[in-house]
Amino acid sequence: GAVVSQHPSRVICKSGTSVKIECRSLDFQATTMFWYRQFPKQSLMLMATSNEGSKATYEQGVEKDKFLINHASLTLSTLTVTSAHPEDSSFYICSVKSPAYEQYFGPGTRLTVT
Amino acid sequence: AQSVTQLDSQVPVFEEAPVELRCNYSSSVSVYLFWYVQYPNQGLQLLLKYLSGSTLVKGINGFEAEFNKSQTSFHLRKPSVHISDTAEYFCAVTYSWANQAGTALIFGKGTTLSVSS
Numbered sequence: 481g482a483v484v485s486q487h488p489s490r491v492i493c494k495s496g497t498s499v500k501i502e503c504r505s506l507d508f509q510a511t512t513m514f515w516y517r518q519f520p521k522q523s524l525m526l527m528a529t530s531n532e533g534s535k536a537t538y539e540q541g542v543e544k545d546k547f548l549i550n551h552a553s554l555t556l557s558t559l560t561v562t563s564a565h566p567e568d569s570s571f572y573i574c575s576v577k578s579p580a581y582e583q584y585f586g587p588g589t590r591l592t593v594t
Numbered sequence: 595a596q597s598v599t600q601l602d603s604q605v606p607v608f609e610e611a612p613v614e615l616r617c618n619y620s621s622s623v624s625v626y627l628f629w630y631v632q633y634p635n636q637g638l639q640l641l642l643k644y645l646s647g648s649t650l651v652k653g654i655n656g657f658e659a660e661f662n663k664s665q666t667s668f669h670l671r672k673p674s675v676h677i678s679d680t681a682e683y684f685c686a687v688t689y690s691w692a693n694q695a696g697t698a699l700i701f702g703k704g705t706t707l708s709v710s711s
Contacts (some may be wrong), residue, residue, distance in 0.1 A: 575699075
């Protein structure tokens with residue numbers, strides 16, 4: 481399957497600052513990537529669908545101005561958490577969709593906002 | 595709307611015992627089904643998938659799952675578990691019709707499998 485990387489793996493930031501998380505598809509050109517959020521001991525919640533060259537599609541309840549997604553190339557999508565607050569602390573996971581309908585997941589990014 | 599129900603939030607078993615993790619989905623249309631495993635602080639790894647064909651699907655690490663359309667189930671099984679199988683397991687579904695390239699997976703809430711000696 482496709483290899484997906486995320487950077488950074490862990491990040492701690494102060495409240496009010498912005499944090500950018502990168503998701504790279506290392507061996508697969510991905511027109512569609514997904515961003516998920518996972519709270520401790522819970523399932524993955526889809527935040528948005530990232531489409532190469534176009535605007536992301538956000539799920540209901542996800543603030544698009546707070547969670548900025550950019551999918552500028554077929555191998556890179558970025559998620560920027562703007563003006564982060566402690567409640568934004570979570571595990572963020574991206575995935576790449578293959579033509580075979582399965583998804584390949586990145587290793588995740590642990591964000592802690594202090 | 596589609597939903598996925600994992601009936602057991604936690605499943606404790608002893609090493610070398612068999613295990614079944616249950617998953618039911620609700621959908622009036624054809625779906626593709628997946629099982630993923632997540633180890634602590636890591637992303638998700640695909641265990642197996644059902645797209646079409648044989649209803650018994652074999653995956654990695656000795657796991658298998660059976661698609662039962664009449665019962666809308668996709669239960670995961672392993673005949674003999676190891677300590678290393680301790681992890682979180684997620685069942686997921688997506689639509690199977692064409693041109694749904696942008697359709698995301700819908701996940702169940704997960705089942706924690708704890709294997710002890």
